[in-house]
Amino acid sequence: MNTRRLQASTSWKDGVGCLIMVAVTIYLTALFGYKKAVSACDDYVRPDPGTMHTIAFASSADIAVVCMRAAYSPFASSEERIGPLKVLASLFAQRRDFAFAAYALDELVVLQGADPAHRVSRGYLRVRTGKYDAAVRDYDAAFEIGLPTTHDAGVVHMMRGAAQYDAGRPEKALEDYTAAVRLLDPRSAESKVAQFAVERLRQERGR
Numbered sequence: 001m002n003t004r005r006l007q008a009s010t011s012w013k014d015g016v017g018c019l020i021m022v023a024v025t026i027y028l029t030a031l032f033g034y035k036k037a038v039s040a041c042d043d044y045v046r047p048d049p050g051t052m053h054t055i056a057f058a059s060s061a062d063i064a065v066v067c068m069r070a071a072y073s074p075f076a077s078s079e080e081r082i083g084p085l086k087v088l089a090s091l092f093a094q095r096r097d098f099a100f101a102a103y104a105l106d107e108l109v110v111l112q113g114a115d116p117a118h119r120v121s122r123g124y125l126r127v128r129t130g131k132y133d134a135a136v137r138d139y140d141a142a143f144e145i146g147l148p149t150t151h152d153a154g155v156v157h158m159m160r161g162a163a164q165y166d167a168g169r170p171e172k173a174l175e176d177y178t179a180a181v182r183l184l185d186p187r188s189a190e191s192k193v194a195q196f197a198v199e200r201l202r203q204e205r206g207r
Contacts, residue, residue, distance in 0.1 A: 063087065063091060064087075064088060064091050064092075066084075067084035067085075067087045067088050067091075068084075068088065070083075070084040071084035071085045071088060071104075071107075078111050081107070081111065082108065082111055082112060085104045085105075085107055085108050085111070086104075086108065088100075088101075088104040089101050089104040089105050089108065089121065092104065093121075093125065098125045098128045098129050099129060101125050102122055102125040102126065102129070105118055105121055105122040105125065106122070109122065114145060115145075116141075116142040116143075116145040116146060116147050116148075117142075119138045119139070119141045119142040119145065120138070120139065120142045120147075120156055120159070122138050123135040123136075123137075123138030123139045123142070123159060123160075123163065124159060126138060126163075127159075127162065127163050127166065132163045132164075132166045132167035133167055135159075135160075135163040136160055136163050136164060136167065139156055139159060139160035139163065140160075142156055143156065150183050150184075151183070151184065151185070151188075151190075153183050154179075154180045154182075154183035154184035154190065154191070154194070155180070155184075155190055157176045157177070157179045157180035157183065157194075158176065158177065158180045158190065158193065158194055158197075160176045161173040161174075161175075161176030161177040161180065161194075161197065164176060165201075170201055170204060170205065171205075173197075173201060174198065174201040174202070174205070177194045177197040177198045177201065178198055180194035181194045181195055181198060
């Protein structure tokens with residue numbers, strides 16, 4: 001981590017935002033990694049060798065088309081739609097088409113409302129499209145459902161803190177970053193980011 005470059009940034013939030021983006025990208029990749037997405041789609045439409053159903057995935061566009069058909073087939077059950085929708089959310093997010101990725105996550109929230117990962121992912125996408133209050137509501141919902149680990153809770157506090165700051169609520173942002181510092185391993189990169197944000201927010205409040 002290059003602290004000098006961060007301190008030289010014209011806006012401390014830009015520096016923190018970049019580091020948060022790294023942490024969030026790692027988190028989302030764990031949820032909807034590209035290789036896992038391809039594998040999930042391949043499993044869902046596993047072809048029979050030597051038959052007309054054999055599918056060669058030449059690109060992510062091919063995968064998206066197959067998953068679109070599977071996710072929105074009038075004959076697909078709710079359970080059958082979940083895998084393809086996860087793949088679509090991943091593919092659209094990687095292509096930076098956040099609106100379409102969020103649409104897929106909207107459906108996943110309906111189908112798997114008890115899964116906090118969908119709320120966290122949709123919150124992240126809403127931040128990327130400037131819908132900060134909606135993002136905060138998604139992060140709130142993830143906390144209400146319950147996050148699987150203390151580390152996850154710390155990362156989501158960071159994500160909500162960034163959304164709160166962008167929404168014009170620095171005091172709420174400070175609360176979230178402070179909570180993240182308490183929850184995260186002090187040796188982790190995420191904890192150092194949270195500590196940096198707390199220091200800067202306190203400096204900003206003292207002006």
